[in-house]
Amino acid sequence: xxxxxxxxxxxxxxxxxxxxxxxxxxxxxxxxxxxxxxxxxxxxxxxxxxxxxxxxxxxxxxxxxxxxxxxxxxxxxxxxxxxxxxxxxxxxxxxxxxxxxxxxxxxxxxxxxxxxxxxxxxxxxxxxxxxxxxxxxxxxxxxxxxxxxxxxxxxxxxxxxxxxxxxxxxxxxxxxxxxxxxxxxxxxxxxxxxxxxxxxxxxxxxxxxxxxxxxxxxxxxxxxxxxxxxxxxxxxxxxxxxxxxxxxxxxxxxxxxxxxxxxxxxxxxxxxxxxxxxxxxxxxxxxxxxxxxxxxxxxxxxxxxxxxxxxxxxxxxxxxxxxxxxxxxxxxxxxxxxxxxxxxxxxxxxxxxxxxxxxx
Amino acid sequence: xxxxxxxxxxxxxxxxxxxxxxxxxxxxxxxxxxxxxxxxxxxxxxxxxxxxxxxxxxxxxxxxxxxxxxxxxxxxxxxxxxxxxxxxxxxxxxxxxxxxxxxxxxxxxxxxxxxxxxxxxxxxxxxxxxxxxxxxxxxxxxxxxxxxxxxxxxxxxxxxxxxxxxxxxxxxxxxxxxxxxxxxxxxxxxxxxxxxxxxxxxxxxxxxxxxxxxxxxxxxxxxxxxxxxxxxxxxxxxxxxxxxxxxxxxxx
Numbered sequence: 001x002x003x004x005x006x007x008x009x010x011x012x013x014x015x016x017x018x019x020x021x022x023x024x025x026x027x028x029x030x031x032x033x034x035x036x037x038x039x040x041x042x043x044x045x046x047x048x049x050x051x052x053x054x055x056x057x058x059x060x061x062x063x064x065x066x067x068x069x070x071x072x073x074x075x076x077x078x079x080x081x082x083x084x085x086x087x088x089x090x091x092x093x094x095x096x097x098x099x100x101x102x103x104x105x106x107x108x109x110x111x112x113x114x115x116x117x118x119x120x121x122x123x124x125x126x127x128x129x130x131x132x133x134x135x136x137x138x139x140x141x142x143x144x145x146x147x148x149x150x151x152x153x154x155x156x157x158x159x160x161x162x163x164x165x166x167x168x169x170x171x172x173x174x175x176x177x178x179x180x181x182x183x184x185x186x187x188x189x190x191x192x193x194x195x196x197x198x199x200x201x202x203x204x205x206x207x208x209x210x211x212x213x214x215x216x217x218x219x220x221x222x223x224x225x226x227x228x229x230x231x232x233x234x235x236x237x238x239x240x241x242x243x244x245x246x247x248x249x250x251x252x253x254x255x256x257x258x259x260x261x262x263x264x265x266x267x268x269x270x271x272x273x274x275x276x277x278x279x280x281x282x283x284x285x286x287x288x289x290x291x292x293x294x295x296x297x298x299x300x301x302x303x304x305x306x307x308x309x310x311x312x313x314x315x316x317x318x319x320x321x322x323x324x325x326x327x328x329x330x331x332x333x334x335x336x337x338x339x340x341x342x343x344x345x346x347x348x349x350x351x352x353x354x355x356x357x358x359x360x
Numbered sequence: 361x362x363x364x365x366x367x368x369x370x371x372x373x374x375x376x377x378x379x380x381x382x383x384x385x386x387x388x389x390x391x392x393x394x395x396x397x398x399x400x401x402x403x404x405x406x407x408x409x410x411x412x413x414x415x416x417x418x419x420x421x422x423x424x425x426x427x428x429x430x431x432x433x434x435x436x437x438x439x440x441x442x443x444x445x446x447x448x449x450x451x452x453x454x455x456x457x458x459x460x461x462x463x464x465x466x467x468x469x470x471x472x473x474x475x476x477x478x479x480x481x482x483x484x485x486x487x488x489x490x491x492x493x494x495x496x497x498x499x500x501x502x503x504x505x506x507x508x509x510x511x512x513x514x515x516x517x518x519x520x521x522x523x524x525x526x527x528x529x530x531x532x533x534x535x536x537x538x539x540x541x542x543x544x545x546x547x548x549x550x551x552x553x554x555x556x557x558x559x560x561x562x563x564x565x566x567x568x569x570x571x572x573x574x575x576x577x578x579x580x581x582x583x584x585x586x587x588x589x590x591x592x593x594x595x596x597x598x599x600x601x602x603x604x605x606x607x608x609x610x611x612x
Contacts (some may be wrong), residue, residue: 179445180418183374187444187463191378242372279371279420283395 010061018057021134022050031347035198047106048099053100059091063135067142088135092128099127157332166328169267188242203241206234224360225291225298226258228267232289235268239275247275249287257300259291261358263333270302270351277349278306286348293357300353308344330355364390365479367410369401369427370442371419377461379414379442388478397527398422399516402430402509410437412477417443417600422509425449425498428491429505429555432547432555436491439482440473452497458490495554504557510543522560527552527569528595533575539592562606564588564598572606 026049033040066087070080104115117123185207194201213231229251240247249271271287278285288303330338330353339354366383368376374393383392393408397399398421405413405427411507417424424441441453441460453460459473459480480487507518523538529549536543545552553563563569570588577589578598584599598606 183444183463184375187378188372188374190464191374191381194378194381242374244373246371282421 014057014060015054017060019050019052021053021056022046023053025049025052038066043110048102051099051102051106052130055095056131058098059095060138063091063138064142067139068146071144071146072139074137084139084308088128088132090134092131095131096124100204139234144262155360161329161332164325164332165264166331167325168263168269171323174219175224184242185238188238192241199241203238208240209234210238221261222360223262223264225253225260225262225300228262228264229253229258229289229291232267232271235271243279243316247285247287249289252288252290254292257291257298259359260293260298260355261360262355263329266326267300267302273323274302274304274306274349278304281307283323296357298355298357300355302351303345303348308349309342364388364412364478365408365410366390366392366412366414367395367401367404367408367437368392368414369395369398369404369419370416371397371415371426372416375416375442379470382467383474385467386474388536398424398427399509401517402427405431405435405437411441411481413437414526415441417441417446417449423508425503426505426507428497429498430509432545433488433491433551434546436488438477438487440477448503448594452494458494492551492554495551499554499558505555508543508545510536510545512543521556522571522573524561524571525574525592525594526571526596527556527561529567536593562602564596564602564606566599566601568596570596570606578606 026046029045029049030040030042032043046283066083070083072080088177100115100117108116181275183204189200189203189207192203210231233249233251236247236249240249267289271289274287275285278287286305288301290303292302293297293299327340330340334355340351341354342349342351344350368379370376370379374395376380380392380394383390390412393404393410395404398419400421401415402422404410415424415427420481422430424443428436428439438556439458440450442463443449443456443460449460450460452458459477461470461473484553496524505521507520508524509516510519519538524536525539526537528535528537530544532546533544534547534549534552536545543583549563549567549569553561553569556569560573561569561571570590575588576590576591579589581587581589581597584600584603586603588596588598590596
């Protein structure tokens with residue numbers, strides 16, 4: 001039903017264009033003839049111009065299809081223009097035949113005898129020239145509207161990237177400025193001061209780095225895997241000071257992957273989740289963070305010995321901080337070329353991110 | 361004063377160390393024991409019967425509030441709650457004259473809490489009264505016990521509240537009946553009732569609390585009494601005295 005409605009709508013649209021051309025051209029011809037004091041029949045002018053208008057309207061969808069399929073851009077215009085030229089000949093031919101036969105039929109019905117097409121050596125070039133102005137107009141409109149649409153889509157993509165980064169920053173901020181994290185860390189520092197002033201001082205500086213990073217807005221394009229790992233190791237230093245031997249992390253990062261551009265805070269939520277769910281089970285938490293580079297692909301894995309995901313796998317999207325946001329940001333940052341996978345292990349949980357290597 | 365037994369329950373060692381350091385500066389003779397998670401703390405309260413407890417709220421295994429929801433009144437030590445951040449709990453503590461410390465705290469604030477707690481040691485009834493008030497305050501804030509820690513052959517495990525079909529009073533114990541088994545806990549039925557969500561659990565008799573999710577049928581009996589038929593075929597008496605508890609909730 002909706003289809004029929006759409007179909008009807010576009011038929012009405014093209015019919016209106018045909019009518020508008022008919023009205024416009026008839027007016028031009030009639031005023032010209034009146035100005036020249038020539039004798040003419042209104043009916044033959046109207047029949048001529050309206051059949052021309054409707055014929056053009058009938059061909060317009062075909063032309064628009066070609067313009068859309070082979071758009072002109074700065075980088076490629078020779079091939080599309082050549083295609084337009086090739087299309088111009090058969091389109092013009094159909095246009096002329098349609099006009100001729102429709103006028104012939106109308107003449108026969110009206111009983112005016114056979115339609116006289118005049119001298120075809122002048123008539124055919126005239127029609128082709130007239131058609132070219134229409135085609136150029138259609139081409140300009142089609143290309144302009146397309147480039148506007150593309151610009152809008154690009155704007156939208158950028159806006160959503162920015163929004164997602166803001167969201168990620170907010171999530172991290174919420175976590176880092178999470179009163180539990182903040183006050184427990186301060187309490188740990190306060191305890192350390194009685195035992196080891198240097199260690200306490202170190203923790204104050206670590207906490208400051210994390211808070212500053214969360215508060216600071218900086219360019220995402222120069223952020224590397226190395227920066228992300230550094231941030232995580234500082235965060236882990238704090239967590240380890242709080243929970244001692246309960247928390248363990250090992251890093252195995254291939255040097256060739258260090259300078260890969262990554263979105264900010266792409267691993268932090270994964271580490272936080274590993275800790276959060278690992279702490280709920282007895283025994284120590286072991287996290288293994290690895291990154292390897294295979295030619296143009298960097299594979300980062302976060303493996304833990306936690307409980308994993310018990311029921312359905314959609315849980316990871318609702319569970320914990322912003323994992324769905326992490327996936328969305330990966331998709332946007334790498335234009336859907338990054339892969340995010342997870343699975344339960346016999347004794348733990350593994351998240352893997354595969355992303356295209358991009359040097360900063 | 362006799363030697364005090366003080367339990368520090370906190371999952372962060374530096375936090376325990378700080379409390380230990382502060383306690384050692386107090387003028388008292390104390391044995392300090394430590395627990396690193398909720399379940400360990402619960403076991404230590406049962407086994408070592410501490411006089412004074414410094415209880416962290418956020419702990420893995422079992423939260424501080426869950427621990428008091430699972431303890432029976434007679435074994436409540438004097439509790440000083442310790443928390444980094446929990447607006448709701450802090451409000452509840454304030455209302456019920458429970459001592460609490462907000463992390464990080466200094467020695468002066470600790471000293472105050474410690475002196476107050478020591479003076480409370482002499483009055484068990486006042487302590488119990490405060491805890492009962494706290495439990496009902498938690499209940500008002502919709503913080504019901506979601507699960508109960510039970511002991512079977514020396515092993516501890518949780519029974520989720522929603523799996524309990526009904527609770528019966530058995531002398532000094534309450535029995536939690538699930539579809540598969542029955543677990544005994546040292547508590548009174550009235551105190552236990554305070555820990556349950558009243559939307560789901562209704563007192564129907566001097567000796568019974570029923571989980572309404574498991575009710576199959578309610579049949580009139582003699583003298584205005586009723587019989588409640590549970591899904592597994594078990595029958596419980598609904599006495600006149602408690603009838604309104606159930607009917608008012610469901611507007612019968």
